[in-house]
Amino acid sequence: xxxxxxxxxxxxxxxxxxxxxxxxxxxxxxxxxxxxxxxxxxxxxxxxxxxxxxxxxxxxxxxxxxxxxxxxxxxxxxxxxxxxxxx
Amino acid sequence: xxxxxxxxxxxxxxxxxxxxxxxxxxxxxxxxxxxxxxxxxxxxxxxxxxxxxxxxxxxxxxxxxxxxxxxxxxxxxxxxxxxxxxxxxxxxxxxxxxxxxxxxxxxxxxxxxxxxxxxxxxxxxxxxxxxxxxxxxxxxxxxxxxxxxxxxxxxxxxxxxxxxxxxxxxxxxxxxxxxxxxxxxxxxxxxxxxxxxxxxxxxxxxxxxxxxxxxxxxxxxxxxxxxxxxxxxxxxxxxxxxxxxxxxxxxxxxxxxxxxxxxxxxxxxxxxxxxxxxxxxxxxxxxxxxxxxxxxxxxxxxxx
Numbered sequence: 494x495x496x497x498x499x500x501x502x503x504x505x506x507x508x509x510x511x512x513x514x515x516x517x518x519x520x521x522x523x524x525x526x527x528x529x530x531x532x533x534x535x536x537x538x539x540x541x542x543x544x545x546x547x548x549x550x551x552x553x554x555x556x557x558x559x560x561x562x563x564x565x566x567x568x569x570x571x572x573x574x575x576x577x578x579x580x
Numbered sequence: 581x582x583x584x585x586x587x588x589x590x591x592x593x594x595x596x597x598x599x600x601x602x603x604x605x606x607x608x609x610x611x612x613x614x615x616x617x618x619x620x621x622x623x624x625x626x627x628x629x630x631x632x633x634x635x636x637x638x639x640x641x642x643x644x645x646x647x648x649x650x651x652x653x654x655x656x657x658x659x660x661x662x663x664x665x666x667x668x669x670x671x672x673x674x675x676x677x678x679x680x681x682x683x684x685x686x687x688x689x690x691x692x693x694x695x696x697x698x699x700x701x702x703x704x705x706x707x708x709x710x711x712x713x714x715x716x717x718x719x720x721x722x723x724x725x726x727x728x729x730x731x732x733x734x735x736x737x738x739x740x741x742x743x744x745x746x747x748x749x750x751x752x753x754x755x756x757x758x759x760x761x762x763x764x765x766x767x768x769x770x771x772x773x774x775x776x777x778x779x780x781x782x783x784x785x786x787x788x789x790x791x792x793x794x795x796x797x798x799x800x801x802x803x804x805x806x807x808x809x810x811x812x813x814x815x816x817x818x819x820x821x822x823x824x825x826x827x828x829x830x831x832x833x834x835x836x837x838x839x840x841x842x843x844x845x846x847x848x849x850x851x852x853x854x855x856x857x858x859x860x861x862x863x864x865x866x867x868x869x870x871x872x873x874x875x876x877x878x879x880x881x882x883x884x
Contacts, residue, residue, distance in 0.1 A: 546808075556763050
């Protein structure tokens, strides 16, 4: 992983914690290849809504793009890579 | 889903293919009025023999009729079964292309909201009377409409919607169908959501006091309204007793849920609006006690 990706992932983890108000989590708690929903980070459907709306607001990624790429919710890594490609 | 998984849902505890086929034949051959009359006869046996359904509705009936004896509760249960049977008959009656006389309440306010095509709207329906009839009403508006339901449990509803401007969003799909709801609201469409029943066991909820019982109200419609900045329009569809001879579309004043800046909405943001919705449910239960068919009762901490 290059330095730029490493930096982006750290920043994006901090953003996720802020958007989802995961007050008991730190960026280190979010493992790159762990599932985001259900097991793993334990997010739910309302968290998914929050992420989609935040991606549009913060990164100007339209929801249609997210809808076409639902596999990005499999893990933090997949989501972060998707967002980084849209920078 | 069995009644043990969802004990508050009256319809999970009865009905078989033979009985449904018989009633469908009766409706087609003899009409809605005869079928609704016959429901009184059939419901008598359910009231006597369906202990599971009686148990699931008993907390509601006990709180609605606190003075009733065991026999009294059984009689109220009988009336509840009649009413639910008639709601199913009316749903099928409409599904096969018939109509019923209609009355409305607060229609002017509702119509204004339903006709505003420049922004999305959440139509909050409930398991009261015949909710399927609300779809008929919505068909008269030339706006795309989305219905968030469990598609495989509502095949009749799906048939009713075939070829219409109403699209079903399956709440058993990924993320409970909520992302599709967000897309639809952002396109300025109407999204119909059940206000009194959870889409999934894991869905978060608020607990409200309704008729002295703690009742769970799902938070997702209110969350979507806050995030997408759209109003919520509650609608109750009541049937005129004793033979379900007319439909009343009862709209409630549109509700708004606001959050500050981009902060994530919390249950406290929804409380005033959800409390108002709970009060409306309570009023319906007081006025039409036999038309309330879903009770997500829970003994627990109350939010309001």
